[in-house]
Amino acid sequence: MTRTFKTATRRGFIAGATAAIAAPAILRATRAYAANPTLRIGNVSPRTGPLAGFAEADEYVLQAIQQVFSAGLDNNGKTWNVEIISKDSQSNPNRAAEVAADLILGDEVDIIVAASTPDTVNPVADQAEINEVPCITTDCPWQPYFFGRNGVPGEGFETTYHFFWGLEDVIAAFLDMWDKTGVAKTVGGLFPNDADGNAWGDAELGLPKPLAAAGYTLTDPGRYQPLSDDFSNQIAAFKAAGCEIVTGNMIPPDFATFWSQAAQQGFNPKVVTIGKALLFPSVIESLGDRGDGLSTEVWWSPHHPFSSSLTGISSKQLAEGYTAESGRPWTQPLGFKHALFEVVADVIKRADDLEDPSSIISAITSTNLNTIVGPVNWGDGPMNNVTKTPLVGGQWQKSGDAYELQIVANSTAPEVPVTADMKLLG
Amino acid sequence: MEWLNAIVQGTLLGGLYALFAAGLSLIFGVMRLVNIAHGDLIVLAAYLGLTVTTATGMHPMAALVIVVPAMALIGYALQRGLLNQTLGDDILPPLLVTFGLSVIIQNGLLEVYTADPQTLNAGALETASVAVGGVSLGILPLLTFGIAIAVIWGLQWTFYHTALGRAFRAVSDNQDIAQLMGLNRRHIFGLAMALALGVTAIAGILLGIRTSFDPSIGGGRLIFGFEAVIIGGLGNLWGTLVGGVILGVAQTIGAKIDPGWQVLAGHIAFLVILAVRPNGLFPRVSG
Numbered sequence: 051m052t053r054t055f056k057t058a059t060r061r062g063f064i065a066g067a068t069a070a071i072a073a074p075a076i077l078r079a080t081r082a083y084a085a086n087p088t089l090r091i092g093n094v095s096p097r098t099g100p101l102a103g104f105a106e107a108d109e110y111v112l113q114a115i116q117q118v119f120s121a122g123l124d125n126n127g128k129t130w131n132v133e134i135i136s137k138d139s140q141s142n143p144n145r146a147a148e149v150a151a152d153l154i155l156g157d158e159v160d161i162i163v164a165a166s167t168p169d170t171v172n173p174v175a176d177q178a179e180i181n182e183v184p185c186i187t188t189d190c191p192w193q194p195y196f197f198g199r200n201g202v203p204g205e206g207f208e209t210t211y212h213f214f215w216g217l218e219d220v221i222a223a224f225l226d227m228w229d230k231t232g233v234a235k236t237v238g239g240l241f242p243n244d245a246d247g248n249a250w251g252d253a254e255l256g257l258p259k260p261l262a263a264a265g266y267t268l269t270d271p272g273r274y275q276p277l278s279d280d281f282s283n284q285i286a287a288f289k290a291a292g293c294e295i296v297t298g299n300m301i302p303p304d305f306a307t308f309w310s311q312a313a314q315q316g317f318n319p320k321v322v323t324i325g326k327a328l329l330f331p332s333v334i335e336s337l338g339d340r341g342d343g344l345s346t347e348v349w350w351s352p353h354h355p356f357s358s359s360l361t362g363i364s365s366k367q368l369a370e371g372y373t374a375e376s377g378r379p380w381t382q383p384l385g386f387k388h389a390l391f392e393v394v395a396d397v398i399k400r401a402d403d404l405e406d407p408s409s410i411i412s413a414i415t416s417t418n419l420n421t422i423v424g425p426v427n428w429g430d431g432p433m434n435n436v437t438k439t440p441l442v443g444g445q446w447q448k449s450g451d452a453y454e455l456q457i458v459a460n461s462t463a464p465e466v467p468v469t470a471d472m473k474l475l476g
Numbered sequence: 477m478e479w480l481n482a483i484v485q486g487t488l489l490g491g492l493y494a495l496f497a498a499g500l501s502l503i504f505g506v507m508r509l510v511n512i513a514h515g516d517l518i519v520l521a522a523y524l525g526l527t528v529t530t531a532t533g534m535h536p537m538a539a540l541v542i543v544v545p546a547m548a549l550i551g552y553a554l555q556r557g558l559l560n561q562t563l564g565d566d567i568l569p570p571l572l573v574t575f576g577l578s579v580i581i582q583n584g585l586l587e588v589y590t591a592d593p594q595t596l597n598a599g600a601l602e603t604a605s606v607a608v609g610g611v612s613l614g615i616l617p618l619l620t621f622g623i624a625i626a627v628i629w630g631l632q633w634t635f636y637h638t639a640l641g642r643a644f645r646a647v648s649d650n651q652d653i654a655q656l657m658g659l660n661r662r663h664i665f666g667l668a669m670a671l672a673l674g675v676t677a678i679a680g681i682l683l684g685i686r687t688s689f690d691p692s693i694g695g696g697r698l699i700f701g702f703e704a705v706i707i708g709g710l711g712n713l714w715g716t717l718v719g720g721v722i723l724g725v726a727q728t729i730g731a732k733i734d735p736g737w738q739v740l741a742g743h744i745a746f747l748v749i750l751a752v753r754p755n756g757l758f759p760r761v762s763g
Contacts, residue, residue: 098583098586098591099586099591099692100591100690100692100693101591102586102590102591103591103592106590106591141692243736271734271735272734272735272736273735273736274731274735274736274738275735275736275738275739275740277693277696278735278738278739279489279492279686279687279700279727280485280486280489280724280727280728280731280738282481282482282485282728282731283482283728283731283732283735283738284731284735286478286481286482290478302593302688302690303593303687303688303689303690303693304687305688306593306595306687306688307686307687307688310602310603310614310616310686310687311614313602313603313605314602314603314604314605314612314613314614314615314616314617315605315612315614316605316607316612330592332592332593333592333593333688336592336593336594336595336688337595337688338595338597340602340603
């Protein structure tokens, strides 16, 4: 069998090469100067997978936001159409990076936003930083965001900005709650071997130092692997140390395993304050009667005395609106998701030149906005590219058949009213 | 005393792992099928249990009466309708099909039940315990261990003292000759899968009482099941129980040294046994 190869000819080569060189001149994407220019916003969130609880209110929030945006936003006397393109991270950091790259390079978004845990926020922000696209993120403590992305204090990042609270706030809120109870100052720590757990348990930046400074002794058996089936060693260690308080940062299945094993093995702490696992009403409901009295941090609640800069509704109205629409109890990410788009809208209105990313970034840095989760102002953050919103301490208390997250300690943010007294477990 | 506690708790944990693994061991023993969707089928059983308990107000243990036959039916239908078409000389197609099944089950559950963590509310059973010689033992883990022994004894008895067991062993030894002798291997495989998923149902309900579950946790459970099967020796049911216990004890002893070593210690025990005895401790069938 013979094969014939098409031999390259001089003419063919020149024609091809010329076309290749000339192509970019013709094919360059140009903006259509039609009626109104369009600004694209990319939105990455974990709609499915283990983190889906964080994004369950996404649809409700986006619907309201799109309604506001449908009339276009004013920028320097010109009306811009705003298009939001949402993509699902599937709760997977690799997938989050992939869809972020897709939004930046494929959809050519002008601003990218992301929310919900370091697993979503960090990969998206990293992609934005590499591709020099303005990026605003929330719903992840700032230490895992900043140090998890190898941020250098004093230098920070070029195009990526974040608003939420930090470990120092969560520690202050936890200590505030514990001080009110008057229980023995012996604390057992449960920290998993993941981004959050390592940050919380870190000897320098995490809980150990401030707890010691406040007179608490911390028993930390070490980092466990998430989705652990057995906590009997931790329970034995806490029992031996006489711990009356248990704290940590866990995922819901791990907490449920720990909590039933603790009861089986006769360990009954008086205060249990856990980050992450106890945020959602569905988790507390699933614990049955043993959910009553568990405590956690509160980043946003219907009791927060703030209202939306975009729609004017109060925290209470936002929560009630969501419950009415979905038939489900409000969750904390609801407020932050709304606030994220408040900040975006504010930036779009103020930027000098929306065609120029650096102008959008300077609008982000000069943000000073009162949102539904509190003031957002990157001028007074604890670290470059980071600013903080208020955080208080809350406890799940049974009222009738349902659990309600009551605010029990507010010395960290006195503007948020206390709604109930802290109770002891058992 | 603390070490004793670690060993006892690990042994009880081994009972749960053995239940995870028994179904895998059975399926592999009879038809050389590696079921990647096994972990997700456990979670599916837990959700079926949830549906039954919330719809009827039954105790989760009582719900077994409904969930076990339901899962067995699903197993038979799955085997006859799907998996039998993939079985052959090549082990890759069934592997890929069950992998796909795993993805489908996960996302199906997510669609129907959302990502909310759920538990099966077993009331006092969840937290009850007895003190034995200074070690506090949960009733639920004890019950799990007892059920694991009973299930494995039951499977073993079925295998060696019933006509069905003889059929299982016959198709396991040589499918073609068994077929020539008048056994319909497709039907036998269906029954084996039904039996395996019946066991899976028990594992799922016990898992759902022990901890909270959501659609995504199945995969994480699969690896312990596989390890228990391999440690004990392929196709040997009592070996699977021993494998589960070895894995559980290795994990709790690792955790006693440092919680970070919990999972690692289990994997190391697995690797050591694999290195010393590549066919597991009590192999009955060769690869």
